[in-house]
Each structure stands twice: as C-alpha cells, then as structure tokens.
Amino acid sequence: MSSQHGSAPYYFVPGPSSWPVLAGASLLLTMIGASAWVNGYSWGSYANLLGIAATLVVLYKWFGEAIKESEGGLYSQRVDLSFRWSMSWFIFSEVMFFAGFFGALFYARSVTMPWLSDLDHKFIWPDFVGQWGHAGPAGTVDPFTTMGPFPIPTINTALLLLSGVTLTISHHALRAGHRSKTAFWLFATIVLGAVFMGFQAYEYMHAYSELNLKLTSGIYGSTFYMLTGFHGFHVTLGAIMLAVVLRRVLRGDFTAEQHFGFEGAAWYWHFVDVVWLGLYVVVYWL
Missing domain, CATH: 1.20.120.80 (Cytochrome c oxidase, subunit III, four-helix bundle)
Structure with missing residues (x-):
C-alpha cells in the first residue's frame, strides 16, 4: 500500500465483485480433486491441479485489483x-x-x-x-x-x-x-x-x-x-x-x-x- 492518505476518501467500499465466488469455486474444486485423488480416482489429480491453477489465477487477478486501488489513492x-x-x-x-x-x-x-x-x-x-x-x-x-x-x-x-x-x-x-x-x-x-x-x-x-x-x-x-x-x-x-x-x-x-x-x-x-x-x-x- 503506497497511496497518499490525504487524497483518499474517508473510507473506500469496493463495488460488486465476482472474485469471492470464483475463489470459493476454485477452492472447492481443489478439495474435491484432492479427496478423489487420495481415494484412488484417476480424475482426482487432474481436478486437483486444475483447482490449484484456477485459485492462483483468481488470487493474481483479485490482488492485482487491490494493488490498483491502493496505487490509485483510494485507500x-x-x-x-x-x-x-x-x-x-x-x-x-x-x-x-x-x-x-x-x-x-x-x-x-x-x-x-x-x-x-x-x-x-x-x-x-x-x-x-x-x-x-x-x-x-x-x-x-x-x-x-x-x-x-x-x-x-x-x-x-x-x-x-x-x-x-x-x-x-x-x-x-x-x-x-x-x-x-x-x-x-x-x-x-x-x-x-x-x-x-x-x-x-x-x-x-x-x-x-x-x-x-x-x-x-x-x-x-x-x-x-x-x-x-x-x-x-x-x-x-x-x-x-x-x-x-x-x-x-x-x-x-x-x-x-x-x-x-x-x-x-x-x-x-x-x-x-x-x-x-x-x-x-x-x-x-x-
């Protein structure tokens, strides 16, 4: 966080976002894949890796928005x-x-x-x-x-x-x-x-x-x-x-x-x- 507080609003409230839902869905896929993997299902490893990749993408995009908000002087x-x-x-x-x-x-x-x-x-x-x-x-x-x-x-x-x-x-x-x-x-x-x-x-x-x-x-x-x-x-x-x-x-x-x-x-x-x-x-x- 590097914004100047003097130019920021009293309190910043972000608008509606799809990132929390996408994060929850990707984490759910990760855990379902992990559970299937340890129980011997062949598709479990692929689902687990896909869920991990999706979670990383969501976090990258979500945190990127937070950084832009900070650098934009909104915090x-x-x-x-x-x-x-x-x-x-x-x-x-x-x-x-x-x-x-x-x-x-x-x-x-x-x-x-x-x-x-x-x-x-x-x-x-x-x-x-x-x-x-x-x-x-x-x-x-x-x-x-x-x-x-x-x-x-x-x-x-x-x-x-x-x-x-x-x-x-x-x-x-x-x-x-x-x-x-x-x-x-x-x-x-x-x-x-x-x-x-x-x-x-x-x-x-x-x-x-x-x-x-x-x-x-x-x-x-x-x-x-x-x-x-x-x-x-x-x-x-x-x-x-x-x-x-x-x-x-x-x-x-x-x-x-x-x-x-x-x-x-x-x-x-x-x-x-x-x-x-x-x-x-x-x-x-x-």
Missing part, C-alpha cells in the same frame, strides 16, 4: 488500519491452526503413550514399549528410524533465523528510502527460503528411502509429516508473498511511509520463523 488511513487488523487476525488463525497440530502431538506423546504402556494395558499389548517413535500397540507398523536434529533440521533453523535478519534489514532500508538495498536483502530472504525448502525436500527423500519413515509409520510418522509438511507449505506461501512484494519494490510501488504490503508479508514470514523454532525443539529434539 485512506482507516482502510490501512483495517488491513492491519485483518492480517493480525489471519496470523492468529494460523497460530490456532498450528496449535491444533502441536496439541495432537502432545496428546499422543504425553497422554496416550503412557496410558497404553501402564500395567493395565500390558495384558492387552504386552509388547508395547512406551517410547516415542513406537510402532503402535498392535505392532503393525513397519520398522522405521526416527528423525534427529542433525544436520539438516539444524541447518534449516539457521537459514530461517538468518532470513528473519535479512528481511528486517530490508524493511529498515525501505523505511530509510533505499530501494536498491531493500530489493537486495528482500531477494536474499527469498533465496534463503528456497534453500530451506530444498533441504526439506532432501530430508523427506532421505526419510522415505533410508529411514523408512513414511506417513503411514504410526502416530510418529503422521505427526512428523503433518507438522513439517504444513510448515513447509507456509514457507512456500511466504516466499511467494515476498516475491510479489519484491516485484512491487522494483516497480516503485512502496514509499518509506506507506508500505503495508511489505509489512504484512514480513509479519507472516516472522510468524513462520517462530513456528519453526517451536517445531524444531518439539519434533526433532524431544
């Missing part, structure tokens, strides 16, 4: 405040999203595992060992090796922490009016995020091929891939957001005073960093 200080509250509540919803996953991990490790390994349940599952990374009480899970913190998870932690530093430097450069410095450090942040995802992809291949750790490897495998996979998805989204912001920086959209588009993406990226720190400790160390 006042009150609209800016509404964007800030909206982004804050969105990040809060993401906090609750990950809190549910961390809660599932806590329940499996601290409630279910001791309960299944107590004396009463030894009569039902005598071979069950109450140690995290177990193969389940029935012993039906193929043997696997748990994932440790070295070396890739620790390297990825350093990469995300460093990306938070480079993004902060970029933000300060934008506030000081140094556009080229802003673009350089923002590009460095995106590169660090891409390297993070490359290491995570390698980690997954290593887990599948050498550790036999799969999504079907009991509660350990499902919680591991659920937490790390969704976090990786959020890193990817954050990198895309920062790439869009970089394009706008190079285009000259932002000013030192008005740049909430940059700030909103930066908030999201810092949130992703904090989630990873918790995930790194709970999933890889404990």
